[in-house]
Amino acid sequence: MAWLITKVRKNNLPVTGFMWLYAILSVYPLLWMIFYSLKNNDEIFVTNPFGFPTNLRFENYASAWSKYNVPVYFMNSVIVAAATVVGAIILAVMFSYAAARLQWRLRGIAHTYIMVGMFIPIQVIMIPLAILVRDFHLANTYGALIVPYIAFNLSFTSIVFYGFFRSIPNELEESACIDGASIYRTFFSIMLPIIKPALATMVIFIFLNSWNEFTMAVILITKESLKTLPLGLLFFQGQFTTDWGAMGAAMTIASLPTVLIYMLFSEQVENALTVGSAVKG
Amino acid sequence: MKKFLGNKLAIAIFTLPALLVYTIMVFYPIMQTFFRSLYEWDGLTEGTFIGLTNYKNLFADSVFHTSVYNGLIFAAIITVTQIGIASILAFAIADGAIKGRRFLRISYFIPVVLSITVVCQLWLSIYNGEYGLMNKLFEVLGIDYQQDWLSSGKSAIFAIAFVNAWQYMGYHFALLLAGVRSVPEQYMEAARIDGATKLQAIRKIMIPMMAETYKFCLVFAVTGGLNAFANMYIMTGGGPGTSTYTLTYLMYRSAFRVGEFGYGSAAAAILVIECLLATLIINRLVARERIIY
Numbered sequence: 001m002a003w004l005i006t007k008v009r010k011n012n013l014p015v016t017g018f019m020w021l022y023a024i025l026s027v028y029p030l031l032w033m034i035f036y037s038l039k040n041n042d043e044i045f046v047t048n049p050f051g052f053p054t055n056l057r058f059e060n061y062a063s064a065w066s067k068y069n070v071p072v073y074f075m076n077s078v079i080v081a082a083a084t085v086v087g088a089i090i091l092a093v094m095f096s097y098a099a100a101r102l103q104w105r106l107r108g109i110a111h112t113y114i115m116v117g118m119f120i121p122i123q124v125i126m127i128p129l130a131i132l133v134r135d136f137h138l139a140n141t142y143g144a145l146i147v148p149y150i151a152f153n154l155s156f157t158s159i160v161f162y163g164f165f166r167s168i169p170n171e172l173e174e175s176a177c178i179d180g181a182s183i184y185r186t187f188f189s190i191m192l193p194i195i196k197p198a199l200a201t202m203v204i205f206i207f208l209n210s211w212n213e214f215t216m217a218v219i220l221i222t223k224e225s226l227k228t229l230p231l232g233l234l235f236f237q238g239q240f241t242t243d244w245g246a247m248g249a250a251m252t253i254a255s256l257p258t259v260l261i262y263m264l265f266s267e268q269v270e271n272a273l274t275v276g277s278a279v280k281g
Numbered sequence: 282m283k284k285f286l287g288n289k290l291a292i293a294i295f296t297l298p299a300l301l302v303y304t305i306m307v308f309y310p311i312m313q314t315f316f317r318s319l320y321e322w323d324g325l326t327e328g329t330f331i332g333l334t335n336y337k338n339l340f341a342d343s344v345f346h347t348s349v350y351n352g353l354i355f356a357a358i359i360t361v362t363q364i365g366i367a368s369i370l371a372f373a374i375a376d377g378a379i380k381g382r383r384f385l386r387i388s389y390f391i392p393v394v395l396s397i398t399v400v401c402q403l404w405l406s407i408y409n410g411e412y413g414l415m416n417k418l419f420e421v422l423g424i425d426y427q428q429d430w431l432s433s434g435k436s437a438i439f440a441i442a443f444v445n446a447w448q449y450m451g452y453h454f455a456l457l458l459a460g461v462r463s464v465p466e467q468y469m470e471a472a473r474i475d476g477a478t479k480l481q482a483i484r485k486i487m488i489p490m491m492a493e494t495y496k497f498c499l500v501f502a503v504t505g506g507l508n509a510f511a512n513m514y515i516m517t518g519g520g521p522g523t524s525t526y527t528l529t530y531l532m533y534r535s536a537f538r539v540g541e542f543g544y545g546s547a548a549a550a551i552l553v554i555e556c557l558l559a560t561l562i563i564n565r566l567v568a569r570e571r572i573i574y
Contacts, residue, residue: 019385026451030395045412121556123510177282215529
């Protein structure tokens, strides 16, 4: 975009102004949340509603952590997200390898069949899913979230892996076969290392999805000790007037993992979350 | 080689686990949704077949009309604001001469990675009638426009739509930015030599060449809007009254609060049809032929 670059140097104050204004609109609410996580009610409501806290009250974090079950929600989110990532990646990578590289008659149909899931909004199958989870006696266990989350991530993850596997030249398998490697050995020692970048992308994608998932969780989990962070934080609605500082602290804690990951790997995260457009469009 | 790649046992080991989990947890429920929409069903017993009665009742239900209307309004607002703002920002960032580009990019995208609960709670406190930032801001600016943003049946849906638009604008921004970068430079170069202004070049060359990206953004925003649920669930509980109901919310209430699972399934089936229709229309209107460059 060299031309755009050279032209913009001269002018365009309105556009630049808009960019910075929108950046403030985008980030300030978050800063405000972090600010008030370090204030007391008096400072939030009356003395200093907008600015940086005058007195850093880290005790809000201590009280969010000890009084409001935040460690339980946090651990549940870690367990559910980790199990979902591992489960979905393993199943999807195996399936897509077979669909893309192995030779069997129904592979085209199987691939299309899995692809259908990508176009179905989860909202649509919530009712039968809730019944299913109940009938499998998964209700109010970690499995109630992990199994459906894995299932939901399968379609999209498989399709991304499928694309990667298709782009690998056939000679690799031929030489592996001639060298006497088994199909399993070929899969683990040759194929998996090649698609490492896709694996990393999909790990981020699935992690963010399951860490923040709300709709299914609200229907499938009612037990306090199994709630994930997005569910647990709902609790604060009733708590508004009493302890805003601790509420801000709990929300900041819940956001920390995803925001940190994004800060560290911003390009990869953006790629992971937008990879869908390449496939779905 | 044929034997190597046609290993039946290996194929079974690789594919069956995924196919099994997917069939039980995704495909079977899809079928069930349609099937059960024809039943009077409480989720516990077998239920009775009642044909299209659930659909007839839906069309006679005023809450259903509100829900469909809200879905459309919600989808329209987020589509226009997200794609509009994202376009301006993406073209501006692609220019490259702005200081602090990395910071700006991160700022635009950061709300996307947050949990929807955090975002909704945050905006609940911003909208709060007594203590909220919004009213405080008007106070500081000396404008007498304080109100309880979410408790008026007329404005609540707009206030909620704004929150969703705010959170996911960055997603469209990232998509469009990737789209801008995929347009080969020589086209813009040619436009420049032919004496086009930058705005003309963006309108006449850049945007048409990004039709595929725009198509995806449109489908994503519109279907996302029609499916909206979490924002309403967390921020207003469908209220005040039923003024912020959406189809998903109606489905949730019918099934999990009132115990009318068949009725809820019918609402879900209508939702699928709505989303399919929207996708078809967008596909028909935007980028009908694949663009190759």
